[in-house]
Amino acid sequence: MQISVIGCGYLGAVHAACMAKLGHDVIGVDVNAEKVRLLTRGTAPFHEPGFDDLLAEQVDSGRLRFSTDFAELAGAQVHFVGVGTPQVEGGYAADLTYVNAAVDSLLPHLHPHPDGPTLVVGKSTVPVGTAAGLAERIAPTGALLVWNPEFLREGFAVQDTISPDRIVYGVPQDAEQARAAQDTLDEVYADLLRQQIPRLVSDYQTAELVKVAANSFLATKISFINAMAELCEATGADVTQLAEAIGLDDRIGKKFLKAGVGFGGGCLPKDIRAFMARAGELGVDQALTFLREVDTINNRRRDHVVQLAQHAVGGEFSGTRVAVLGAAFKPNSDDMRNSPALDIANRIAGSGAQVRITDPQAGAVLAQRRPDMDVSSSAEEAMRDADVVLLLTEWDEFKNLDPETTRSLPAHPVMIDGRNVLDPAQWRAAGWTYHGIGRP
Known part of the structure; x- marks a missing residue:
């Protein structure tokens, strides 16, 4: 089929490449000329495992x-809209500027197609009720x-597009239109349905709610275990053992029960806030x-790590x-949107510490973006002469650090493990002072 994808950021570019992988003829359209130039060369403008090879191929x-x-997208039968819906400046609601602009730009190029109905397929995360308004336009x-x-999960986006755990259609109320739309989209996803x-x-409203409901549930699980970490720290209990025990209950499950510095990124924080804003409307x-408490707990974890680091260096940064x-x-991923690690680093630097x-x-x-920050090329370089080390993103390179060989690098061997991925006994035995999250 001939397909267009409007918006070639993380979501759109991955979706476009995956649709081409399924055998479709795909054109991706974006207003950012530099992004289009890179993609046309087969070069990804972001890091995502497996995407570089898929794109070039x-x-x-x-x-x-x-x-x-x-x-150039006028001949396509199916038009996917995958633009961003960031949080509005100064509020919680989702900013639909890019969605509306994409539809406005698309409208003049929507024409009847000889092979069936022309579809506009929304993939962006939007407040419930948005689709009905767009359908009228x-x-x-x-x-x-x-x-x-x-x-999509960042780090698994290609896999989640080519082999998702579910596909959801929100279709028009009219039965004939719903069947025609479903049949056409079934053709797009024929390989996946096989x-x-x-x-x-479902209807539009349910399909819109699925994504924000799922993200809200995942955020709730993360904040729940972080709230338990606060209790564990107050009582001397171990949150990692607690999470393992309750995760064995198949009604609960182990996923998203890892205490640490909390969630970030371009989806969970802004989606739960937009969900709250829409509920208010x-x-x-x-x-x-x-969800307000879920958000509060999440932000409190960042405060807690800053306080741990401040205490470790003697009370003053x-x-x-x-x-x-x-x-x-x-x-x-190289996505730093709402990153707990970067936020914590900024707070500590703002308090007078020299942060690497x-x-x-x-x-x-x-x-490139922050020439004011001291960016090191390796963990070993960053750790040299440090008064405290904070592990805040669980890259394998950091999880596999050898406590014996790195012991001599910092001025004071103090490790704050913000992701609970290191073995406390091993690091303490090597001479480090180790602090986990919710661990004795």
């Missing part, structure tokens, strides 16, 4: 191309709107008041050296 195949010109062109939320991947067909804000291992919000920060992928990006 599909560009070379001729099935995937990129442009800044919306007129699209209706005069004869095109149909489907809402098809994405469930894998027996579950497909759920709908007059049901009390239904989601618990001024004149001290602090090594921060990690800048990305999670490993296998390192990250295997985000380090180069950080050095």
